[in-house]
Amino acid sequence: MRVSADVLVIGSGIAGLSFALKAAEKYDVALVTKTELDETNTKYAQGGIAAVMTTEDSFELHVQDTLTAGAGLCNEEIVRLVVRDGPARIRELVELGVHFDHKDGGSSDYDLHREGGHTMRRIVHTGDLTGEEVERALLARVAANPRIKTFEHHFVIDLITTGKFVHNHAADRCFGAYALDKKTGEVHTFLAPFTLLASGGAGKVYLITSNPDVATGDGVAMAWRVGAEVGNMEFIQFHPTCLYHPFARNFLISEAVRGEGGVLVNAAGERFMDKVHPLGSLAPRDIVSRAIDFEIKRTGAECVYLDITHLGQTAAYKFPHIHAKCLSLGIDITRQPIPVAPAAHFLCGGVATDAWAETTVHNLFAVGEVAFTGLHGANRLASNSLLEAAVFADRAVQRILEREPERQRYGVPDWDPFGATRSDEAIMVTHNWEEVRRTMSSYVGIVRSDKRLARARRRINMIVDEIAEYYWDFTVNSDLLELRNIALVAQLIIRSARLRLESRGLHYSLDHPTPLPEAVESRDRRRVSWIE
Numbered sequence: 001m002r003v004s005a006d007v008l009v010i011g012s013g014i015a016g017l018s019f020a021l022k023a024a025e026k027y028d029v030a031l032v033t034k035t036e037l038d039e040t041n042t043k044y045a046q047g048g049i050a051a052v053m054t055t056e057d058s059f060e061l062h063v064q065d066t067l068t069a070g071a072g073l074c075n076e077e078i079v080r081l082v083v084r085d086g087p088a089r090i091r092e093l094v095e096l097g098v099h100f101d102h103k104d105g106g107s108s109d110y111d112l113h114r115e116g117g118h119t120m121r122r123i124v125h126t127g128d129l130t131g132e133e134v135e136r137a138l139l140a141r142v143a144a145n146p147r148i149k150t151f152e153h154h155f156v157i158d159l160i161t162t163g164k165f166v167h168n169h170a171a172d173r174c175f176g177a178y179a180l181d182k183k184t185g186e187v188h189t190f191l192a193p194f195t196l197l198a199s200g201g202a203g204k205v206y207l208i209t210s211n212p213d214v215a216t217g218d219g220v221a222m223a224w225r226v227g228a229e230v231g232n233m234e235f236i237q238f239h240p241t242c243l244y245h246p247f248a249r250n251f252l253i254s255e256a257v258r259g260e261g262g263v264l265v266n267a268a269g270e271r272f273m274d275k276v277h278p279l280g281s282l283a284p285r286d287i288v289s290r291a292i293d294f295e296i297k298r299t300g301a302e303c304v305y306l307d308i309t310h311l312g313q314t315a316a317y318k319f320p321h322i323h324a325k326c327l328s329l330g331i332d333i334t335r336q337p338i339p340v341a342p343a344a345h346f347l348c349g350g351v352a353t354d355a356w357a358e359t360t361v362h363n364l365f366a367v368g369e370v371a372f373t374g375l376h377g378a379n380r381l382a383s384n385s386l387l388e389a390a391v392f393a394d395r396a397v398q399r400i401l402e403r404e405p406e407r408q409r410y411g412v413p414d415w416d417p418f419g420a421t422r423s424d425e426a427i428m429v430t431h432n433w434e435e436v437r438r439t440m441s442s443y444v445g446i447v448r449s450d451k452r453l454a455r456a457r458r459r460i461n462m463i464v465d466e467i468a469e470y471y472w473d474f475t476v477n478s479d480l481l482e483l484r485n486i487a488l489v490a491q492l493i494i495r496s497a498r499l500r501l502e503s504r505g506l507h508y509s510l511d512h513p514t515p516l517p518e519a520v521e522s523r524d525r526r527r528v529s530w531i532e
């Protein structure tokens, strides 16, 4: 099947949906997503969205908090424009039907939370299910919009660029993508003058993650394969407090719990954060994650505990979702501390973009967690990511509205399976999925060293070679495609981490424990054409 549209959107989280809704004011949009429309990182966001919403707060304070968290690597111009646009994007979400909580259930002032690293209360939220509410409201609008056609269970395999078909083309341009229809096994060709990567993060590169299964870094991997610039891949944010329980998977205990006075204690009940940072349990995420990692390794325990019992029944009222989930596992958060451990949570780097969300490949845009805009620097400030997605979705649309769509003139062939057959060696896929994630968790996690990174590099390179051999011989399926992507993303993380001979933000190395005097972003791109 061939699908032609003005705009191709890859992903159905806040980035893809907000962009699609605005782009559809002028253009026909095809939106593809690899499972159900609402299965996204966005849906699982609990805490909320950071924006300056009161007169006690100021743009300058939000800017300074973001820069402090970013540890010298934020692009200040980008930080300022995101913070400045924040309140307008929140108002727009409300107009689109998102219900944020107001004080005392009224309709005037928002009930603002405070989270780690923020000096003010500035997080708008919907209970502790903010992402679900945003996703619900945006999807309802998309469903009602006749100019947006959605394609569920379509897995985008690779982007289509001039680099693939036109030799010596002066500037590389993107004009669509190939996507596997997971229900029929056919590969369809989607053609469009503008393509948006809104494919989210890459938590699944690690064994313990807060992210849902769709977060396999596909966007970064496919952008890299067509030669787009990628940057700051070493900065992986680990969320310090993922619920630790044999029957809980990917369940996060929101930062807001620490914001409301939750205290981290070890198995002996000792508060270990007080001697680590002046903000104690409310210290920035990287510091808390490292301290928990240290405490777990020091004591041999499998987790630590987050104690919110001082709030009593108020804890159940403030965090109804967390309360219900924990209760279903036999933990009453109003009376008992919550067992927690750090989990891979957010990718600060990604596909490099300019201030209008365009990548280094013309007409290829990247918005949301897949993008590296310069906002987060070496560490993301809590609740700045939904904000970033809303702001850059808006800016990307502004850019495409003012640009004449280039209808591609090249003969794009349909997907050629090159005689691939069904695999009789699927064990390679299962085994390497586990191996990539285990290697990354053991050697490229919260605390790194030269030796650990070298070890990881050897193993991941071997796996990448094995996958490459296998890839062209057998028909593609989503397990294989995701494995190919997580292995490549792992390679990119290791590559950047090895080049950073310092500790900064989320990248902590035992061999290089101090930051270098000058903060430098890591940027790289593949230097050869897609087909070598």
Ligand SMILES: Cc1cc2nc3c(=O)[nH]c(=O)nc-3n(C[C@H](O)[C@H](O)[C@H](O)COP(=O)(O)OP(=O)(O)OC[C@H]3O[C@@H](n4cnc5c(N)ncnc54)[C@H](O)[C@@H]3O)c2cc1C
Residues within 6 Å of the ligand: 010, 011, 012, 013, 014, 015, 016, 032, 033, 034, 035, 037, 039, 040, 041, 042, 043, 044, 045, 046, 047, 048, 049, 050, 130, 131, 154, 155, 156, 157, 198, 199, 200, 201, 210, 211, 212, 214, 215, 218, 219, 252, 345, 346, 367, 368, 369, 370, 382, 383, 384, 385, 386, 387, 389
């Ligand atoms: C548990 C949790 C809590 C969080 N809490 C907060 C918070 O409180 N505040 C905050 O600001 N941020 C929070 N974050 C981070 C934030 O949710 C994400 O950064 C943000 O939602 C990313 O939005 P997105 O639109 O870029 O990607 P996503 O929402 O992840 O959407 C990505 C989409 O791309 C699709 N996709 C991926 N690959 C392909 C492919 N190959 N083909 C087709 N489709 C593809 C996926 O299926 C999905 O639809 C949280 C994240 C998690 C996991």
